[in-house]
Amino acid sequence: MTELPGSRHSAFQVLSGMLSLPAGARVGIGPGLAALVLVAIVVASICAPLYVPHDPLAMDAMARLRPPSSEHLLGTDPYGRDIFSRVMTGGRVSLLIGVGAAIVSVTVGLAIGLVAGFFRTVDGIVMRIMDSLMAIPAILLAIALVALNGPSLGSVIIAITVPEVPRVVRLVRSVVLSAREEPYVEAAIALGSSMPKILLQHLMPNTLAPLIVQGTYICASAILIEAILSFLGAGVSTEIPTWGNIMAEGRSYFQIKPGLIFWPGLLLSLCILCINLLGDTARDLLDPRMKKREG
Amino acid sequence: MKFKSRDLSAARRILKIRDLRVGLSGRPDAEPVLDGIDLDIHAGETHCLVGESGSGKSVTSLATMGLLPKDALEVQGGQIDLEGFEITSATPQQMRRLRAQRIAMIFQEPMTALNPVLRVGEQIEEVLAMHTDLSQSDAKARTLDIMEQVHLPDVDRIYAAFPHQLSGGQRQRIMIAMALVLDPDLLIADEPTTALDVTTQLQILKLIEEMQERHGTAVLFITHDMGVVAEIADTVSVMQKGRIVERAPIRTLLTAPKEEYTRKLLTAVPNLAPRAGRAAPDAAAVLRVEGLEMTYGGGWFRTAGGVRAAQDVTFDIAPGRTLGIVGESGSGKSTVARCIMRLIDPTGGEVVVAGTEIAQMSRRQLGPHRKHFQIVFQDPYRSLNPRWTVARSLCEGPINFGTPKAEAMARAAELLELVELPRDAMTRYPHQFSGGQRQRIAIARAVAMQPDLLVADEAVSALDVSVQAQVLGLLEDVQKRFGIAMLFITHDLRVAAQICDDVVVMQKGRVVEQGAATDVLTNPRHSYTRSLIEAAPGRNWDFANFRALGGAQAEQGTTA
Numbered sequence: 001m002t003e004l005p006g007s008r009h010s011a012f013q014v015l016s017g018m019l020s021l022p023a024g025a026r027v028g029i030g031p032g033l034a035a036l037v038l039v040a041i042v043v044a045s046i047c048a049p050l051y052v053p054h055d056p057l058a059m060d061a062m063a064r065l066r067p068p069s070s071e072h073l074l075g076t077d078p079y080g081r082d083i084f085s086r087v088m089t090g091g092r093v094s095l096l097i098g099v100g101a102a103i104v105s106v107t108v109g110l111a112i113g114l115v116a117g118f119f120r121t122v123d124g125i126v127m128r129i130m131d132s133l134m135a136i137p138a139i140l141l142a143i144a145l146v147a148l149n150g151p152s153l154g155s156v157i158i159a160i161t162v163p164e165v166p167r168v169v170r171l172v173r174s175v176v177l178s179a180r181e182e183p184y185v186e187a188a189i190a191l192g193s194s195m196p197k198i199l200l201q202h203l204m205p206n207t208l209a210p211l212i213v214q215g216t217y218i219c220a221s222a223i224l225i226e227a228i229l230s231f232l233g234a235g236v237s238t239e240i241p242t243w244g245n246i247m248a249e250g251r252s253y254f255q256i257k258p259g260l261i262f263w264p265g266l267l268l269s270l271c272i273l274c275i276n277l278l279g280d281t282a283r284d285l286l287d288p289r290m291k292k293r294e295g
Numbered sequence: 296m297k298f299k300s301r302d303l304s305a306a307r308r309i310l311k312i313r314d315l316r317v318g319l320s321g322r323p324d325a326e327p328v329l330d331g332i333d334l335d336i337h338a339g340e341t342h343c344l345v346g347e348s349g350s351g352k353s354v355t356s357l358a359t360m361g362l363l364p365k366d367a368l369e370v371q372g373g374q375i376d377l378e379g380f381e382i383t384s385a386t387p388q389q390m391r392r393l394r395a396q397r398i399a400m401i402f403q404e405p406m407t408a409l410n411p412v413l414r415v416g417e418q419i420e421e422v423l424a425m426h427t428d429l430s431q432s433d434a435k436a437r438t439l440d441i442m443e444q445v446h447l448p449d450v451d452r453i454y455a456a457f458p459h460q461l462s463g464g465q466r467q468r469i470m471i472a473m474a475l476v477l478d479p480d481l482l483i484a485d486e487p488t489t490a491l492d493v494t495t496q497l498q499i500l501k502l503i504e505e506m507q508e509r510h511g512t513a514v515l516f517i518t519h520d521m522g523v524v525a526e527i528a529d530t531v532s533v534m535q536k537g538r539i540v541e542r543a544p545i546r547t548l549l550t551a552p553k554e555e556y557t558r559k560l561l562t563a564v565p566n567l568a569p570r571a572g573r574a575a576p577d578a579a580a581v582l583r584v585e586g587l588e589m590t591y592g593g594g595w596f597r598t599a600g601g602v603r604a605a606q607d608v609t610f611d612i613a614p615g616r617t618l619g620i621v622g623e624s625g626s627g628k629s630t631v632a633r634c635i636m637r638l639i640d641p642t643g644g645e646v647v648v649a650g651t652e653i654a655q656m657s658r659r660q661l662g663p664h665r666k667h668f669q670i671v672f673q674d675p676y677r678s679l680n681p682r683w684t685v686a687r688s689l690c691e692g693p694i695n696f697g698t699p700k701a702e703a704m705a706r707a708a709e710l711l712e713l714v715e716l717p718r719d720a721m722t723r724y725p726h727q728f729s730g731g732q733r734q735r736i737a738i739a740r741a742v743a744m745q746p747d748l749l750v751a752d753e754a755v756s757a758l759d760v761s762v763q764a765q766v767l768g769l770l771e772d773v774q775k776r777f778g779i780a781m782l783f784i785t786h787d788l789r790v791a792a793q794i795c796d797d798v799v800v801m802q803k804g805r806v807v808e809q810g811a812a813t814d815v816l817t818n819p820r821h822s823y824t825r826s827l828i829e830a831a832p833g834r835n836w837d838f839a840n841f842r843a844l845g846g847a848q849a850e851q852g853t854t855a
Contacts, residue, residue: 183678186638187737191692191744192665205682 031281038274041267045091054082056089056241065257074259077250087263090241093153094223094268097242098275101160101222102215108161109168110211114199116169117176127173130166138163142225146234156229156236160222171214172207179206209286216279220272227268243268298546299341299529306337308378309480309513310359315373317351317358317537320366328354328368330537336481336513341504343524343545344517345560346534347759348730352517355534356483358383359515360400361390378480395426399474403486405466409458415469416442416454422476441472444509445502463624464495468502475506482507485517492623492786493830500527500832519759521564522789522833525549533557550841563761564838565789567831569812573616573796580611581649581747581780582635582668588643589630589804604630605804608644610797612780614747619783619795619812621827627804628784632752635782636670637661649747666696669741673753675733679725685711685736686721692744703743710739713776714769731762735769742773749774750782755790767794788831792816800824 053071060080068075074083116126133141142159149155179185180203188198223243229235230244231251238245243264250260317329329351336342344352357363359375361382375382377397385393394400402408410418416438423434442450445468458466467487474482484503488496504527507514518524524531528545533556541554552558587608592601605627612618620628634641637653646654649667656664669692672678679688689707694700704721711720714735716728725733734754741749751770755763771794774781785791791798792812799809800821808821819825828834837844 183672184680187678190636190670192662192695202680
């Protein structure tokens with residue numbers, strides 16, 4: 001610890017230094033369990049191709065709507081495809097969309113928010129655009145965007161990101177607005193630091209803690225919105241299994257084969273529950289009031 | 296200087312604290328926060344608790360109110376006896392009845408102590424509604440009466456006002472009214488005038504004294520300001536690190552302090568008598584301000600007029616000299632400092648630093664000139680980036696101006712030595728330092744740029760007196776060594792008297808008087824300057840030498 005931070009510190013040290021986590025902060029058993037379940041789901045989804053017994057797309061007209069058996073763990077769907085293989089493989093796309101949408105919206109929102117918060121002239125214009133985006137219901141906007149761009153993975157991520165960005169921008173902007181009044185920022189101006197340097201080195205670190213929390217919520221809601229879009233037929237192509245797609249297809253057979261909706265639904269709910277729980281924990285840990293009590 | 300010298304030993308004893316010990320909750324073996332406090336307060340007495348920050352003054356008052364933060368601090372022994380009632384073992388219900396009725400408290404910041412969304416009259420009435428059975432009309436009558444007693448003007452209007460519509464002094468009057476409406480036996484005042492201007496402070500101190508005489512209240516007054524103590528105290532207890540190190544009647548304490556710590560505390564209090572002026576050098580002025588003007592708002596077409604925060608401000612500073620701008624809050628002194636630093640853009644006038652006109656430059660043009668003028672801010676807790684090491688903060692400026700990093704680091708290490716901080720401070724973070732140490736770092740950061748002009752905006756106002764004296768010494772040292780011109784913004788005339796060669800007095804955005812510090816402070820010409828000097832508490836007492844100030848000055852102060 002003899003050099004300037006950022007030069008030789010481990011990534012963790014830098015991160016916890018940036019977020020100024022209280023030393024010895026304790027976390028209950030709930031969040032630990034949530035993390036465990038989430039990791040299990042993520043690993044199982046990523047590794048799905050390695051262990052699923054059937055090709056999730058292979059149809060078998062002779063084996064339609066089979067009940068669970070040793071060959072088909074959760075039975076088969078109306079086209080004779082293995083439900084277990086489909087649900088496990090479907091998680092990959094759903095999670096990819098969740099994480100992708102979170103990363104894209106946080107990155108874009110951070111950039112716009114920093115600029116809007118710091119430059120008064122840009123602020124008015126940018127924020128009115130963000131306001132108008134927020135005025136349109138997220139699902140409607142997403143459906144419209146997918147309809148415009150065609151149903152692909154990328155366009156679904158964009159469709160989910162666009163309504164989320166204004167929320168991130170507002171958050172970042174509010175943090176920057178209060179942080180830019182800090183004397184240390186004024187001191188940096190007096191020391192001749194350039195605007196990009198002040199933005200990136202003095203102001204941005206302040207936004208990271210709330211952004212991580214916001215990111216987890218976006219991730220959870222993106223998975224959900226993807227499911228809704230797929231369910232409405234506006235999601236990724238029906239050939240790619242996602243949790244939303246599987247449920248959408250299964251809804252007409254719900255009464256004879258509830259597993260078609262139950263299993264992807266269960267994983268989806270578990271996933272969102274765990275992510276939200278972790279987000280809450282992160283929020284509690286990063287809350288300045290918590291820090292005060294600790295230190 | 297007239298001190299209070301009443302004999303109160305015959306009066307009824309209101310509060311008796313014996314061997315009070317307070318420590319961290321659940322950690323009986325940790326260092327105690329209060330370590331065996333004894334305290335007696337009689338009816339009608341004003342007992343001052345003085346000490347530096349962290350000495351345990353406020354904890355004593357909170358323990359007496361039964362308001363210690365439960366999860367952080369707890370009473371670990373001793374007794375607090377309010378006329379036979381034991382507070383340390385009282386239930387929350389008993390305490391709630393006790394507060395307001397028998398003990399009341401006023402705080403430093405009346406804006407945060409009042410509820411911003413309720414009318415102030417209603418807030419006083421609420422106290423009555425909770426603790427008495429008065430009918431609504433009686434309660435209102437009593438509220439208006441107490442508001443009259445604290446000399447609020449136009450009581451009916453203020454009754455219906457919200458806290459933000461009142462001035463700081465008026466808010467503090469409301470707090471006092473609220474505290475005294477139930478006629479308590481003991482009033483605890485925790486730095487009640489620290490956030491106020493001197494002239495307002497004087498009025499509030501007078502008011503507390505008047506109310507005390509009228510109601511016979513015992514007052515426990517907590518302050519760090521020796522001037523205030525000299526004005527109002529009957530008895531003084533000096534606290535240090537959770538103990539009371541000395542207790543004496545006010546005159547005895549100020550003339551013949553026994554303890555080393557008390558002496559140190561008193562010696563650090565700067566005198567209101569200005570120091571001898573230094574010879575003015577011949578060199579050309581480093582800073583020349585001419586007709587500086589700053590108007591906030593006013594709309595696009597300047598039809599609305601706007602707020603004139605500074606008008607027609609003109610002065611200059613030669614190298615190695617210090618010019619002070621004094622005035623109360625809202626006088627525009629900080630606006631002038633920020634205009635000169637170009638943290639805000641002045642709406643008119645000229646600012647010439649080291650031969651270059653900077654007031655009208657664009658931000659981009661200004662860049663290369665920034666190194667000529669640097670600033671030290673008031674709040675040492677916010678003026679350093681908490682996420683940066685000290686070394687990184689110190690190197691920021693020089694690196695911006697092209698100094699190689701290794702060189703900047705070496706220079707930073709030298710500067711740390713200059714401001715008397717250990718070398719290992721380089722790798723530490725701001726939160727690992729005390730307020731005074733952080734202010735030293737901030738000074739080192741400014742000096743690292745080798746500026747011609749250093750602006751100190753209330754740079755010692757947030758510090759304890761002993762630390763204040765050290766930081767002032769450091770500033771002077773730095774000035775001598777590098778021949779820097781200094782612009783010193785302060786509301787504290789004592790500080791101004793100690794460090795400034797020249798003084799500019801500002802009121803409502805205008806300069807009302809300016810000249811050599813010795814002239815302005817001993818022979819003020821403008822009535823506003825005079826009222827400022829007269830309002831300075833304990834102005835006739837030379838604390839550092841334990842005697843009254845030289846006769847001539849005392850005379851002038853009183854006859855003016």
